[in-house]
Amino acid sequence: MNHTFFALVAVLLLSSCAGSNTAKSPVTSLPTTSGHGEIKLIWNRNVGTYTGFLHPARDGSTICAVNRSGTFFLLREDDGGDALSSFRMETADTITAATSCGDGVVTAATDDGTLLVYDYDGSELWRKELNTRLIASPLVSDGSVFMLGQDGRISAYSARHGDLLWRYVLPLRTLVRTPVDSTPTAANGLIYAGMGNGNIVALQQNNGRVEWQTKLSFARKSGTLSDILDTTTPIVREDRLCAVAYQGHIGCLHTSSGQILWRQPLSAAKRVAVDEYATRVFAVDVNGNLAAYDAKNGEVLWSQELATAKTVAFVRGAVVVGFSDGTLAALTADDGSFIGSVDLSGEVAFLQPLNAEEVLGATLSGDIFRAVVVF
Template sequence: MNLLKRIAVPVACAMTVLAMTACSSKDERRIPTPLTDFKPALTVERAWKADVGKAGRYLFSPVAVGDAVYAAGKNGTVAKIDGKTGKEIWRTKVHADLTAGVGSDGTMTAVGAERGGVYVLDANGKLLWKSNVPGEIVSPPLVGNGLVVVRTIDGQISAFNAATGELKWVYHNRAVPLNLRVSAGMTFAADAAVLAGFPGGGLAAINLKTGDDYWQAPVSFPKGVTEVERINDVTGAPTLVGAESCAVTFQGKIGCFDANSGRPIWEKPFSSASGVAQDSGTVAAADDWSVVTAFAADDGRQLWRNDKLKNRDLSVPLLLGPSVVFGDFQGYVHFLSRDDGSFVARVKTDGSAITAAPVIVGDTLVVQTRDGDLYGFRPR
């Protein structure tokens, strides 16, 4: 079960990387569903391909800003690429092994490195400043509003002055015995707050000026007897559309909240280790069996469910026009109909896993594979 390879602390067979591989190989329930042919209803053309270096055991997420996409690899490469042509605008090499990236506002770009290193580049890809946080960084930094916001795997969030590297504030989340080794992103709520989910199932809106929380709300609560059963982490980045923010937990719930108060709008039992996508009409996610469900954004009613990608380790989704887009463990990009969840298109990359959310740059869909290739696709 590739999902639990991301567990932070190994506990017995079910919680170790090597043992889980051995255990899952005997579990027929976890055999990936074979892909079947279908008649495409959407044409998707490959526009370009670029390379930024392999991810290793980390997850690197590209970020789109304006007409460019920013991406990084474990070997220290950070690149800015033209989203239309795939041509390199700049490429730099940070002298450290990277563990997370990328965050950018188009002027400054940030990545996380081993031993809590934080590296910030200027608009031309030159090193502006570097600092450290006390913990491992596996989630991409958030850059904007004059800040570089960095979180460590235990949920601590540190905010730096983007121009100078001065530490402005630190937000501490309560510790939990076990947490997932997954990328847990953050989202700006205009220029007032950063939204973040935490191990233990909590969601918070944090004041950008002071680091104090405006509110905290539980997405779900831990259940079970053992520490493994009680893992209940918010996964992926909270989404924000208007005044509604949505989030999902592992072994918990999916739900949407009033971003101004934290008041729940709707919640449903669900479990996901990847994350959620949201727009004004739809909330979509793959559960930890890679069964995809779409919910109505206003009240959480189920719109459709697709189990034909079961156990294919689907990425965070992207809602794109009439489609819901996922990458999988073999480098396929799947396009599902927003209306009913049926397959409308499928394209292949380099055969390695796509775990980060696809991003959109203009009319180009960009995905990053674990082998470090960036692909630009254009749906027609």
């Protein structure tokens, strides 16, 4: 199984990097918005050797990031400068899973499946041998660390002491086998997680009891590889949860009951974006194409064949799209017309909104950046 997994990951990573040396992304050929607007970098900070799994995170006004060698960076959100001195973790192994931070602790995971937790001053609080790899960020929330392992289990630990609080195991255990963006989400007193079989599960945050479980995605073809249905990070807005699965479907559910509102065939490895009123969902598929969906019924509102797009985030009035060639572009949320773009070094591997107008992002060359869309 391990050999199959690593072979599959290698194929997916190679395919995700394809096009990084090709012609520039086709955003400049899109119709231009009639309004005035632009996207601008506020700051850009290189933190060293990086991978697509090493996403930055946010704790209040602090941005935390980690590189492959195990150096933590705690940055000021306003200008990217050092909030506190950086420090290196005591590990001889390569860091492969993203950092998360909150409640005064930062986390990361090594290639051999060790979860590391440090205080902001660089003191190690605890570490756990997990007997599974992490290929997505842990989540720090309300004094606990939540993690989804490659073995398909969700575990909750005390953030300060490392005590196991609870563990959830799917009745039919299914491995998470693809490098999808699958960090759990905390909202409404629940932990929402996308699983390795197309399921979304909602667990009570304090004890891990199942609130509901819904199969969002199912195999659309026959064959062993077609059964891989790893689901991305669920995005919660209002009373709606939206997500997408690799080789599966995109859709939205009710957060309280798990009832499916709609789903449509789509394959993606990055999380969707949802507008502030939960009326539209935006997603980039594995072929790099962007589409906007009506969050109530799944109707495609507009689409753009961008080919080399990798990830997307929503800000007020616009969607921000990251490309494999380092382009960061803003398109209007209403019709997908072109607003503007800036160039970065390296594939844009991660985007998330910071506030109504700004995004936090990262590139494979190790740049952590903050950008704003202005009209």
